[in-house]
Amino acid sequence: MTDPAIVTHRPSAPASVAGHSARQHDWLVGQLPAGMLADDFFVRFVRIFQAEAHTLLSHADTLPHLADPRLAPIEMVRYLSGWLAAPEVDDAYGPHAQRQMLLTVAKTLPWRGTRKALVTLLELYSGAPVTISESGGVFDQGRAPDGARWVRLEVTSTGPLAEEDFVELVRDEVPAHVGVEIVVAGRQIWPGDGSAPAAGRQER
Template sequence: MTISASRGRLVDQLPRVMAADPVLRDFVTAFEQVHDTVRERIDAIEFQMDTGLASPEMLAYLGSWLGVMLEPTDPADYRRSLVREVGKLLGWRGTRYGVEALLQAATGARVTVIDAGGVYGSGDQVPPPDPVVVVQMDHTGHLTEKQVMAFLQSEVPLGARIQLDVRFQAQPARGRARPPGSGGESA
């Protein structure tokens, strides 16, 4: 079976004797079609690496490179934002600033990390070791405290104890919501 395609740029570059051979011409045409397909994919890679344009599958793949497991049930904008922020903060992972920024991106809450770590010079007074890392958050967003603790355990130094302080706990809904004017309220 021969490939019936119009002559392409590679076939046009063949010497006349070779271009006259139908088998060689079809082989070069097939090679050119494979080349064009690969080239199209390579040309589109910049759009797949952009978190604002990447397909959901590619976004999950990019997240896996960065150690982020995305939930398909989360909103697309949230997943894109999270991968973008993790990428920006890659060099800060494990630091106070990195933990604060990553938790803020994941939860949308204000986060403060208090620890005894720091950089000290040869003449500086080094405080006594304190293995407790205090993490204060306004709320945990759509994450559970267990998920936040799992994240923190993967980010803080080995042997550190984590004290999580969530200021506002999610409250279960009580009663039934009624739109205004639907009855049940006094005028």
Template sequence: MRRDNWLVHQLPMGMTDDDFFVRFVSIFQAVATTFLEDADTIESLVDPTVAPQPFLPWLGSWLGNSWIDSSLPDAAQRRLVRSLSAALGWRGTVFGLALVLEAITEAPVTIQETGVVRRHRDDGCPAPFARIQVRSTGWLDEGDFVELVRDELPVSVAFEVEVDGRRIWPA
């Protein structure tokens, strides 16, 4: 916490006797105080538990996702940003995909995958494949949900999405 007149108190004694000079320095102090207060709170701007609500979609975009809907409830946006940050290091894996999809659907997700890793030229190896089963697409429509899955999976992985027992991808 800064005391009042923190900048003026740093002036040499002779300068504080001049009322005009003190008022002049106070102008700069007022401007600098706003910058310092912003700098003091910078760590809370990137913490999804306490960041201002308008920052949450912006934080999501830092994590590579521009689809966090600002009309969602505050708690849902915070949960999504926390899940996205937790999943970032696991991106492209079953675990990472499950973290993201469970945050959106708010329900368990079943992912079955072949687990195959292969060189592009390998013949005889099946292509990587994942089957994703969810109860709902959460707040995303089906097309956006499929696009999200496509973004989260490696490009070489073919996939199928079932919502409540109904296959929505491939159509």
């Protein structure tokens, strides 16, 4: 006849969690021979090592998810942002926003330096529409306009970012040879002399 105490310690069938087999609570104890399971002191002694091993195995179980911005710990999300040379995330942004920023930077990386990427990124950081005027375009050979290249950005707010941080964000994303003007709520914040924009510029 089977000892009821032995049956109590044996693990049940593993449950499925997110498509993976879940490790049972007494996964290590359950591997002991029946004679050892009958010794309560020995079982409790083995559970000490089981608890320690469980921590290490849990890290291994979650390893495939550490590179997923939707599931990774927020500290890992910030670390992954560094891989993409993304702007440093301000603490004023919540965890959901930080995850969204990483996903957006990854999506726009092939377009970095273009109008499309700049609008997408700045609207995410500022939480407001962005209006861009620029000198760029597609021209026939020999028909490109002379003079320095420029871009003018207008937003109603910089969001949680301080204005100086917003300026740095823009300057990091705009090609180095392009002059930048930044206007927030009708006030030019870059260049910092408050000068009026050059005449004749038309929004494209």
